[in-house]
C-alpha cells in the first residue's frame with residue numbers, strides 16, 4: 001500500500017467514526033466484510049502507541065483470569081490483544097451489528113470468547129459481573145457516550161476498570177475538500193486549535209488515567225468504579241464544533 005492509499009484508508013476510518021451513530025442505517029452491517037481493510041492501517045499506522053499504552057497500563061490493574069467485556073467489539077479485531085494483555089478466563093464481545101459479530105464469531109481465539117448481540121446503552125449483564133470493560137473506537141460511535149460509559153461502570157466489579165480509546169475531530173474538517181493533503185502535517189495543527197483542553201477527558205482521581213495521543217486526535221481513558229461520568233471524559237460530539 002503506498003502512502004496516498006494509506007492516508008485514504010486512515011481518513012476513511014476517521015470518517016466512519018465521525019459520521020455514524022449506533023449502527024445508523026446499518027452501516028456496520030454493510031461494511032463488515034471490508035471493515036478491517038481500514039481499521040488495521042488505522043491501528044498500525046496511527047493508533048498503535050495509544051492502544052499499546054491503554055492495554056498495557058490497564059492490564060496492570062486487572063487480575064489475570066478475569067472476565068473482560070469488549071464493548072462494541074465489531075469484528076473481534078481487539079480480542080486477541082485483550083487476551084494477550086489480560087490473560088482472562090473469558091472474553092465477552094458485544095456489538096449491535098449482527099454482521100460484524102458474525103465475523104468476530106468466525107475467528108479462533110486463544111481463550112474462551114462469547115459473542116453477544118446487544119446495545120452498550122443497556123448492557124444485558126448483571127451489575128459487577130466483569131473485571132474490566134474495554135471499548136476501542138466504539139464510545140465515539142455511540143449516540144450517547146455518557147450513557148455507554150455509565151453502563152460500563154455499572155457492570156465492572158469493585159476494583160475493576162473501564163478502559164476505552166476514542167478519536168474525535170471536527171466534522172467541518174472532515175467535510176473539507178482535500179482530505180489526503182490535510183492529513184499530511186497541517187491536519188495536526190488544525191486539530192490542536194480545535195481541541196481545547198477542556199474538551200479532553202479528565203477525571204482527577206487516582207483510579208483514573210487520561211492520555212492524549214496524536215496531538216489530541218486520540219484519547220485513552222481508564223476509570224475505576226468510583227469514577228463519575230462527566231463530559232470531560234467523553235468525546236466531544238462532532239457537530240458541536242461546527243459553529
Ligand SMILES: C[S@@+](CC[C@H](N)C(=O)[O-])C[C@H]1O[C@@H](n2cnc3c(N)ncnc32)[C@H](O)[C@@H]1O
Nearest residue numbers: 022028072073074077095096097119120136137
Ligand atoms: C469502529 S467499530 C470498532 C470495533 C472494534 N472495537 C475495533 O477496535 O475494531 C465500532 C463498533 O461499535 C459498534 N456500536 C456502535 N454503537 C453501538 C451500541 N450502541 N452498542 C453496541 N455496539 C455499538 C458498531 O456496530 C461497530 O461494530
